[in-house]
Amino acid sequence: MSSSKSKSQPSEQEIKQQFQQFQTELQGMASKIGELEQDSDEHSLVLTTLNEVLTEEPDRKCFRLIGGVLVERTVKDIVPTLQTNRDGMQKLIAQLAEQYRSKEKLFDSFKTEYNIRPAKA
Template sequence: MSTTKSKKTTKPPPLPPQEIQQTYTRFQNDLQTLAGKIGELEQEAEEHSLVLTTLDEALAEEPERKCFRLVGGVLVERTVKDVVPALQTNRDGIRKVIATLAEQYKTKEDDFENFKRDYSIRPANIG
């Protein structure tokens, strides 16, 4: 048995121009939404890191020092030693979500490029 790779030479199904435009716009919107969400989460992860940097000093010097944390819209009093692990867990979770969204973005971007290639879509020169 030979193991030759065959390239896909199947043509995409013919679509009316209006449907091609709608699909193109949907791809753009999806990519923009994913990029926006990734940006928001990166900012949130950075905020967690800044707070952790500040609290690390307090943790080393006064682990029983009280601090306040917003949990579900309610401000609760905790100690630094209780808050730091929770913040680290949250930040790590946010970073995992960012990685997942980045993979989704890359996949969607690849699909978009294939779509543009399949339907011979090129940017219009406006000017």
């Protein structure tokens, strides 16, 4: 009999809290994905510009902001680092997108399990 009590339905308040937690987590993940996509796009734009310079003047000075400090480097030194950073961001975006889809499926299952439907306006 005690096993049936341990499997009892959560209260309405607990369901609301779980629902809000799912929404908050999904919004946070979507925000982070958007932020990383923007950073990746900025890296791509800079790389496009620097690749043009790289063929003509590989030893040309350029500056990079690292942790709030402006550092002087050459184009040939910066390009590989930027490519590595951009590629890492793109991998992270793909991982976060997969996690987002997983979390979204869990959320959909949760909504189905507790018969939660969107409110009509």
